Amino acid sequence: MNFNDALLYMQGRLRLGVKLGNERFLALLERAGSPQEQLAVVHIAGTKGKGSTASFVSSILTAAGYRVGSYMSPFVYDVRERIQINGVMIPQDDFARWVGVLKPHIEAIEATELGATTEFELKTAVGLCYFAEQKVDYAVLEVGLGGRLDATNVIPHPLVTAITNIGYDHVELLGDTLAKIAREKAGIVKPGVPCVTGVPIDGEADEAIAEICRAQGAPLHHVVAGDGEFSYVADDETLLSFHTPRRRLTDVRLKMRGAFQHANAAVAVAALDAIVDERRPVLPDDRVKWGLENAFAPGRLQQIADRPAIVVDVAHNELSAQALADALRADYGAGKRRLILIAGLSKNHAPDTFLKPLAALHPAIFLATQPAFHPREATEVAEAAAALGMPDVRIVPDVPDAARAALAEAAPGDLICVTGSFYTVGDLPPQLWRDLLAERK
Numbered sequence: 149m150n151f152n153d154a155l156l157y158m159q160g161r162l163r164l165g166v167k168l169g170n171e172r173f174l175a176l177l178e179r180a181g182s183p184q185e186q187l188a189v190v191h192i193a194g195t196k197g198k199g200s201t202a203s204f205v206s207s208i209l210t211a212a213g214y215r216v217g218s219y220m221s222p223f224v225y226d227v228r229e230r231i232q233i234n235g236v237m238i239p240q241d242d243f244a245r246w247v248g249v250l251k252p253h254i255e256a257i258e259a260t261e262l263g264a265t266t267e268f269e270l271k272t273a274v275g276l277c278y279f280a281e282q283k284v285d286y287a288v289l290e291v292g293l294g295g296r297l298d299a300t301n302v303i304p305h306p307l308v309t310a311i312t313n314i315g316y317d318h319v320e321l322l323g324d325t326l327a328k329i330a331r332e333k334a335g336i337v338k339p340g341v342p343c344v345t346g347v348p349i350d351g352e353a354d355e356a357i358a359e360i361c362r363a364q365g366a367p368l369h370h371v372v373a374g375d376g377e378f379s380y381v382a383d384d385e386t387l388l389s390f391h392t393p394r395r396r397l398t399d400v401r402l403k404m405r406g407a408f409q410h411a412n413a414a415v416a417v418a419a420l421d422a423i424v425d426e427r428r429p430v431l432p433d434d435r436v437k438w439g440l441e442n443a444f445a446p447g448r449l450q451q452i453a454d455r456p457a458i459v460v461d462v463a464h465n466e467l468s469a470q471a472l473a474d475a476l477r478a479d480y481g482a483g484k485r486r487l488i489l490i491a492g493l494s495k496n497h498a499p500d501t502f503l504k505p506l507a508a509l510h511p512a513i514f515l516a517t518q519p520a521f522h523p524r525e526a527t528e529v530a531e532a533a534a535a536l537g538m539p540d541v542r543i544v545p546d547v548p549d550a551a552r553a554a555l556a557e558a559a560p561g562d563l564i565c566v567t568g569s570f571y572t573v574g575d576l577p578p579q580l581w582r583d584l585l586a587e588r589k
């Protein structure tokens with residue numbers, strides 16, 4: 149099986165959709181040698197920011213000299229982004245080899261009452277098997293959906309769990325209150341294993357997480373802005389300080405832009421410093437600082453060009469849209485300069501709640517589009533934008549055509565933002581941006 153064959157086989161399982169629950173997946177992993185039991189895991193859940201937090205954790209551990217596997221969910225430009233060691237994507241040959249190894253096991257399980265393995269389960273199995281084979285020192289796993297029933301939730305004894313925050317997303321699967329969603333996310337909490345969270349103290353989400361931690365005998369550590377056992381302070385617009393019982397870092401300047409990254413970085417530091425057993429990594433302050441300052445995750449307030457300024461962001465729910473709007477205002481002067489907004493959403497996300505924070509930036513032009521995969525119709529996105537009072541709403545269903553239209557309208561001092569879905573940003577890979585910008589000259 150070559151890489152293209154493996155990719156086609158995996159993509160063929162998309163038709164199965166999401167199947168929460170891990171009895172089938174554990175059966176597959178057992179056939180593959182139970183790789184999940186061979187890994188020292190940092191497990192990260194949350195409504196937003198979990199990918200960035202995972203990137204910070206991986207970058208810190210890599211900077212300290214460890215061999216680090218990172219399982220990211222979902223990818224932006226290349227499926228192999230999901231499975232990395234020290235920032236290097238799994239080679240195509242290894243990806244194909246592991247799909248080939250797992251295929252007969254998948255087909256054997258499919259013949260039983262357990263049924264068919266999903267695309268996400270297969271990707272997760274490839275990642276766990278590859279990390280175990282490569283004998284990584286640590287594996288950083290980002291939850292795909294929820295936590296309790298997610299395929300990544302097969303680690304019997306993680307080193308630490310982290311829950312970045314709680315907001316409304318996937319309510320049809322996770323519940324329609326913050327408490328219900330929090331209980332699903334906190335399903336990754338394990339007996340006696342410390343849990344770190346950036347969820348605000350004493351709200352309904354925090355109370356749900358605390359209840360589960362008490363039941364599991366899991367120490368719960370809150371990360372707060374200001375003073376606290378695990379805390380962070382933004383000294384000015386660019387310099388950060390982090391405090392834990394193990395260290396105090398100052399004058400940290402993150403490469404990843406946006407004030408929302410401050411909390412993500414703090415959760416990452418806190419998670420690593422909360423590990424208590426003999427496998428706790430040795431992390432000198434200078435290595436932690438280097439890892440924070442050099443961490444990168446594609447599609448997170450990522451600037452593509454300068455004149456006009458082009459920013460892409462994978463925000464796709466209300467919580468992340470508000471964070472994006474705040475960052476565009478603070479970092480790029482949105483509200484004071486002409487903004488051209490392109491948004492394409494996935495089928496399971498509501499355009500009205502997503503667009504409301506962005507409408508407050510008063511975009512001059514709104515281009516409603518739709519990603520190639522699992523799209524919500526561009527007409528529905530346009531209707532929501534018009535209902536929010538955006539003045540110049542246009543429909544350009546193809547994402548590259550929408551980017552081309554925005555570039556045709558933009559003056560050098562304008563700001564273009566593309567957002568709404570991982571898939572929308574993924575439909576504009578770096579080479580395509582280079583081509584579009586070359587066309588404009």
